[in-house]
Amino acid sequence: MDLLPRTLRTSNGCWTCRLRRKKCDEERPVCDICAALRITCHYADKKPEWMDGGARQEEMTEKVKREVKQKAPYRRVDRPPAFGEKVANAGFGQWSTGPQNMMPEPTHNGTHSSTETPELTSAGTGCGHLDSNQVGRSDSILTTFYLQSVLPFLFPLYRPPIARGGTAWVLELMIRSPVVRQATLCQGCFFFCLAQGTDSREVICETVFSQVREAFKSLERAIQGMDGSNIVENSRGTVHVMASIVQMLHFEVAALTFENCGAHLNAALALFDQLFDESGTVEPAELQSHFKLFMHHLGPSSYIPPADHIQIPSAEQDAFYFSTALLLFDDIIASTALQKRPRLYQYHHSLLESNEGDEPVINLESVIGCQNTTILQIGEIAVLDKWKKECQNAGKLDVIELVSRATQIKNTLERQVVRLEGESAETCKLSGNLLDLLAPNNSASSSRRLVTLVWTHAALLYLLVVVSGWQPASDEVRHHVSQIIDLLANKITPNTLLRTMAWPFFIAGCLSEPAQQAEIRQMAEALQPSIVFSTVRKALEVMENVWHSGGDGLSQDFSTVFKAQGHIILLV
Known part of the structure; x- marks a missing residue:
């Protein structure tokens, strides 16, 4: 299939197309030809120094050829769908309000609410099936692999103390929540393929995109199921969805593509706003106490026998803390690219600053280092x-x-x-x-x-x-x-x-x-x-x-x- 448009070559085309001796449609900032090939589109009014007709141009030509070849697997499979596009505008630099309500999830004791859809509770992973009654062998392996290798790789400086439960919250949510399970297992499947030393990157890409599509579909169904739900009553289930989106976002930018990360970040930020401040009327001075109250609502905390005085945060409390830290961080870094005020800026003073020598509510160092x-x-x-x-x-x-x-x-x-x-x-x-x-x-x-x-x-x-x-x-x-x-x-x-x-x-x-x-x-x-x-x-x-x-x-x-x-x- 010829990806090149039938337009005449002009002197205003991008330098990548000129280097490749291809027709350029002159779209900016990225022409359709380079976008279709997923390669770097070089635009500049001034002729690049490497376009010298000699050794440097030849070197650049070889570099572009290598890039075209390296990106081939990504062109052979459909890109993961941007589920956030149904929740928030995916346009560059645009934010939206996102979903209005929460999704029903398993209650804290493991039972399901009456409104939960069978489709969500029985969602398969596509890489071994796991449900509430049976754990498949492949899922056991991928779950262990994710906890032991993938999570430490993606978040190497996130080391919650074992005495406070460590990363057990991830395992607990994987067992209880279909959306968390799919989000983590598709990541485990991808890295597990790499760990086997598979020579064919195309096989890996085909596998991971299949898993990512399934995970995104599960998240999309979860978001669509939020309509009509009560925010407070279903806050734990919504935390599961938000944690899944945040983890998938970091996996996405680490190993896949940046094309959808704006939409997915929008979706997670919208959920945070809806979940933490559903009324939109909490005064800045009250945000810290409101956050602590919401964390308490996500309890109760667990006690480790035989010493019942050892108190461990609930899985939802740990998940919300972890996700909030990442969202605050992601939002700030995104603002440097968008040239915008961070969307969660109103929370900075209450959640990230120390007051009168006290520890901040959210300690970013414990999550991102x-x-x-x-x-x-x-x-x-x-x-x-x-x-x-x-x-x-x-x-x-x-x-x-x-x-x-x-x-x-x-x-x-x-x-x-x-x-x-x-x-x-x-x-x-x-x-x-x-x-x-x-x-x-x-x-x-x-x-x-x-x-x-x-x-x-x-x-x-x-x-x-x-x-x-x-x-x-x-x-x-x-x-x-x-x-x-x-x-x-x-x-x-x-x-x-x-x-x-x-x-x-x-x-x-x-x-x-x-x-x-x-x-x-x-x-x-x-x-x-x-x-x-x-x-x-x-x-x-x-x-x-x-x-x-x-x-x-x-x-x-x-x-x-x-x-x-x-x-x-x-x-x-």
Whole structure:
């Protein structure tokens, strides 16, 4: 089948089509030809340096050929459906209110509500069948594999204490909730195929897309079943759905595609709004107490015999905490690409900030490895970026106010850097043996310190670009870029942790000097198999575009770089 439109080749086509000597339809920011092939579409008014008619052009030609071949499996199967499109608008940069009600799910004692549909309670996985009465052999294997290998890979710095239940909540929800079960088993199936050393990536892609489609269908049925349900009465079932969407979203960007992540993030955010603040009238000062009350409603907590004083959170409480932490984080990172205020910004003060020395309600460090202070400031920079853009468009930018607001953020981040650098400089290593499990995990603590340091340097780079524009030759920019590269290349191990820092890796890489780019490229390409490091590979792909363009036409902000991709690139 000829994917190329029957249009005449012109001098305004993308440079990718010109390089391939193909007709370009000149659609922007991504032409239909490149979109159909799922390859990078290079658009620039100025002729790229690699288009030299010589060795560099030949090298680029070979690179594009390899990309066409690598993306072939993804073109041979249907892309996973964006179930969020039925809940929220999937358009780039658009948010919507999402579903209005909740889905009925098994009650806390394991019985089903009278309105639950048989279709949901008997949903099969497509990779071994599991229901409430019988656990198939394949599902037992995939469940164990998911808990032991997949979950730690996707969230390597999420290590809830065993004394508080660890990750047992995932197993409990897999047993009780069909939507959670399918969401986790399809992920386990994908990684299990990879673990077998399967040579054919096409077979793996066919398998995983089949499983993902089934999981999305289950989630879609769950969302459709929410109409007419009472939010409070069915809050546990809705938490199951929200947790499934969040986990599938992170799996999606790690191993599949970014095409639907905007729609899926919209759906999860809409559910959070509906679930946590269904009336929409909770005052900001009351949000913290409202959150704690809602968490209490998701109980009761469990007690471990024979010592009945050992209290463990319920599975729904752990699931909601985990999902809320990821949603707050995802929302902030998405806002840097969308040049918008984070949608959950109203919750930042209540849930993420410490009050009078107390621990914050949500500790992001315990889930993603980066401390709240740094992530909060990234959110503040996104708000500042949006404000600056609006003022510029209206022709009334107050530079003094811009600098004043930026200085407050910068001072907070610089104090964070000084504090982190003053702590132990032990090189972090993650180990999973029994003795480390039973002993205090100092290495994980060191990992989080260094991870936070990387994110903080990247936040300062982001702030510099928002305030002063694209200035990679600046001494201050060079300092932060060098610090990030040194930390990633020499201090943080294992190197697979880079996947959790794709955003700071991208920020530093875009502003790097030519002499540093080979090392950056090597860090990304060392992560194998590449199919499970999509965020890092995508970050490198966009960096390469920036490097080849020399920064021309960037309009001096990161959002332009992100938007040039045609859909949201969620580097989480």
